[in-house]
Amino acid sequence: MDALLAHYERNKLYYSQEDHLDPRMVRAIEMGWIVLAKYYNMTEEVPVYTAALLLDPSRRAAYIRKNWPDAWVQPAINAATQLWEENFKVKSITDDDLSIPSSIPPPETPLRTHGIELDLLLKDMEVITADLREDKFKSFIDLPPFRIDCSPLEWWGRRS
Incomplete structure (x- = not known):
């Protein structure tokens, strides 16, 4: 359009x-x-058109901010976000969900003392994934757009 x-x-x-x-x-x-x-x-x-633009990796929110009148931008993004939250968003993970239940006994202290340095080094080198508490829709639409070599639907259907 x-x-x-x-x-x-x-x-x-x-x-x-x-x-x-x-x-x-x-x-x-x-x-x-x-x-x-x-x-x-x-x-x-019906904010489906806005949601389609926001979920297109070659457009995202940057496209709407650039090409739509300022007065339309935030209401459109809010409506698409509401569509996401009401129909697609998975329940948010809270700090309580991440905590260990009290009914599980604490792990036993390892008996070995050799090799702990390697474990500590490997722990420092771990790649941490995205914060599970952050909204995935908001995170995605705010990333910079990039050129894709297919339709957005095909892009989303690819297995990475």
């Missing part, structure tokens, strides 16, 4: 100039604009 809107704007300007004046084209563009506006207004009611 954004591409169509830009196309309409560019061509309406072109066909409105004196040296390229074509009232029929201007009128046709205006009629197309009416239909496009109808669908644009629907995106406010």
Whole structure:
């Protein structure tokens, strides 16, 4: 839709100039604009279009911030976030979920004393994954976009 809107704007300007004046084209563009506006207004009611843009790794929130009017950006992102939270988000993990239940006895102290240095070194070198308490949708949409070599749906279907 954004591409169509830009196309309409560019061509309406072109066909409105004196040296390229074509009232029929201007009128046709205006009629197309009416239909496009109808669908644009629907995106406010159903945030699926916004969610699709946000989940496209080549667009994300940066695309919306760059190409949409400022007044639309935050409400659209909020609506897509609400869609995510109500339909797709997995229950958040709290600190209590990560704690060890008291019914489990503490591990026994290892009897060995050799090799502990290696264990400590390897522990320092561990790669820590993302914070499980952070919202995955918010994290994803705020990352910088990058070019993909397929459709967003194909990208999401790939196994990494």
